[in-house]
Amino acid sequence: xxxxxxxxxxxxxxxxxxxxxxxxxxxxxxxxxxxxxxxxxxxxxxxxxxxxxxxxxxxxxxxxxxxxxxxxxxxxxxxxxxxxxxxxxxxxxxxxxxxxxxxxxxxxxxxxxxxxxxxxxxxxxxxxxxxxxxxxxxxxxxxxxxxxxxxxxxxxxxxxxxxxxxxxxxxxxxxxxxxxxxxxxxxxxxxxxxxxxxxxxxxxxxxxxxxxxxxxxxxxxxxxxxxxxxxxxxxxxxxxxxxxxxxxxxxxxxxxxxxxxxxxxxxxxxxxxxxxxxxxxxxxxxxxxxxxxxxxxxxxxxxxxxxxxxxxxxxxxxxxxxxxxxxxxxxxxxxxxxxxxxxxxxxxxxxxxxxxxxxxxxxxxxxxxxxxxxxxxxxxxxxxxxxxxxxxxxxxxxxxxxxxxxxxxxxxxxxxxxxxxxxxxxxxxxxxxxxxxxxxxxxxxxxxxxxxxxxxxxxxxxxxxxxxxxxxxxxx
Numbered sequence: 001x002x003x004x005x006x007x008x009x010x011x012x013x014x015x016x017x018x019x020x021x022x023x024x025x026x027x028x029x030x031x032x033x034x035x036x037x038x039x040x041x042x043x044x045x046x047x048x049x050x051x052x053x054x055x056x057x058x059x060x061x062x063x064x065x066x067x068x069x070x071x072x073x074x075x076x077x078x079x080x081x082x083x084x085x086x087x088x089x090x091x092x093x094x095x096x097x098x099x100x101x102x103x104x105x106x107x108x109x110x111x112x113x114x115x116x117x118x119x120x121x122x123x124x125x126x127x128x129x130x131x132x133x134x135x136x137x138x139x140x141x142x143x144x145x146x147x148x149x150x151x152x153x154x155x156x157x158x159x160x161x162x163x164x165x166x167x168x169x170x171x172x173x174x175x176x177x178x179x180x181x182x183x184x185x186x187x188x189x190x191x192x193x194x195x196x197x198x199x200x201x202x203x204x205x206x207x208x209x210x211x212x213x214x215x216x217x218x219x220x221x222x223x224x225x226x227x228x229x230x231x232x233x234x235x236x237x238x239x240x241x242x243x244x245x246x247x248x249x250x251x252x253x254x255x256x257x258x259x260x261x262x263x264x265x266x267x268x269x270x271x272x273x274x275x276x277x278x279x280x281x282x283x284x285x286x287x288x289x290x291x292x293x294x295x296x297x298x299x300x301x302x303x304x305x306x307x308x309x310x311x312x313x314x315x316x317x318x319x320x321x322x323x324x325x326x327x328x329x330x331x332x333x334x335x336x337x338x339x340x341x342x343x344x345x346x347x348x349x350x351x352x353x354x355x356x357x358x359x360x361x362x363x364x365x366x367x368x369x370x371x372x373x374x375x376x377x378x379x380x381x382x383x384x385x386x387x388x389x390x391x392x393x394x395x396x397x398x399x400x401x402x403x404x405x406x407x408x409x410x411x412x413x414x415x416x417x418x419x420x421x422x423x424x425x426x427x428x429x430x431x432x433x434x435x436x437x438x439x440x441x442x443x444x445x446x447x448x449x450x451x452x453x454x455x456x457x458x459x460x461x462x463x464x465x466x467x468x469x470x471x472x473x474x475x476x
Contacts, residue, residue, distance in 0.1 A: 004064035006046045010085050012075035013053040015106055027071055037159040053081050062089045066169045067162055069102045077115055090117055098165045120217045124158045126151055157200055160207055185212040187233055187240040189263040190219060192247025198322060199243055223254040230266050240267040242285045246294040261301055283315035286325045350376040352400035354418050357382040359408035369464055373471050402474040407441035435474045
């Protein structure tokens with residue numbers, strides 16, 4: 001369906017009043033940023049419209065709005081006009097299966113103070129808390145270091161979530177929409193406050209690569225409701241990811257366990273259920289390496305994770321740097337997304353010729369020689385997004401018999417990374433031994449003599465003679 005307005009930002013008039021240091025009102029500035037970022041994400045101009053408390057807007061006009069962003073404050077919650085606009089939009093959008101209302105908190109507002117329609121929605125907090133006093137401050141300098149950590153990260157989250165809804169709502173066929181709902185779904189467990197930023201980064205990365213991430217609403221405060229929602233969401237998922245830091249997390253009403261603990265327990269139970277059905281479900285649990293500030297209760301929970309076989313059901317537990325964990329998580333997703341039955345390999349052995357795109361023409365004579373020697377040659381992927389390129393690289397690492405790394409216009413760091421990937425190949429699911437590894441370059445390669453690889457350097461004629469010997473060793 002075509003919409004006249006892609007994003008309608010509704011707010012109480014007082015929240016857009018000029019501040020002493022602002023050239024424009026807070027909401028006007030917010031709209032400017034949304035406009036700019038949506039163009040970057042969508043690749044086209046998006047129609048974003050402001051609707052103040054007293055601006056005229058008919059119910060018929062709301063039928064032509066794709067998504068609404070509510071700037072939620074006490075003034076908004078106490079404004080009959082704002083609440084009427086919200087209610088009218090909900091009525092026009094109630095049959096939709098995608099998120100069409102987004103809640104932005106310009107200042108803190110407790111759950112009971114919020115309109116009932118908005119209480120269960122995910123919150124995008126766009127205010128600044130003073131770490132020393134705990135007091136709220138509005139951002140005056142939107143490009144400060146503090147704003148970078150809070151305001152802009154939440155803004156990016158919001159923009160990608162709006163984008164997710166718009167691509168479904170704008171101009172796609174029913175078949176395309178149905179396909180979107182069949183994408184792989186991941187349960188990214190809620191964390192303690194110390195890991196909320198890291199969780200948002202992972203959530204955003206997953207969504208950018210096409211995954212549906214649950215939970216997509218605030219978890220209820222009572223244990224019965226919370227367990228019901230978590231079980232419902234897990235039923236949709238094939239993977240759960242749990243980030244465990246120093247904070248034990250909130251304890252819901254009616255329970256003596258934290259939300260982190262409860263989610264892990266329910267995911268372990270769900271893994272048993274999935275296994276009994278012979279359905280796919282795995283769990284990744286990351287424990288922060290530095291737990292010096294962890295409470296005794298959190299330490300006890302982590303210790304129970306390590307020793308409790310039931311809690312670990314279907315789980316892989318890692319305690320390493322977060323970036324390393326994210327890499328492992330991506331590789332697990334890539335492997336599962338593209339897993340295919342083994343096929344009979346083509347006749348002859350395979351050489352993985354690892355080189356950069358800038359050197360592709362230069363390596364072709366060497367490749368031709370290798371192929372004429374009776375070998376299959378596979379290359380890295382040079383087109384597609386980062387995940388697709390990485391997927392192809394991992395697939396090649398699993399299957400080759402021998403590998404040749406070509407150092408042309410690339411630097412030493414690039415070569416070292418490729419050598420390291422060869423060393424890590426068994427970790428990517430490789431089951432057979434590597435029969436040979438070589439680095440080829442016209443320039444001297446003295447820095448790599450202790451890397452357990454064959455060094456081939458010199459002009460092209462000398463390189464071909466050395467490659468011939470290298471290939472004979474693999475054939476034998």
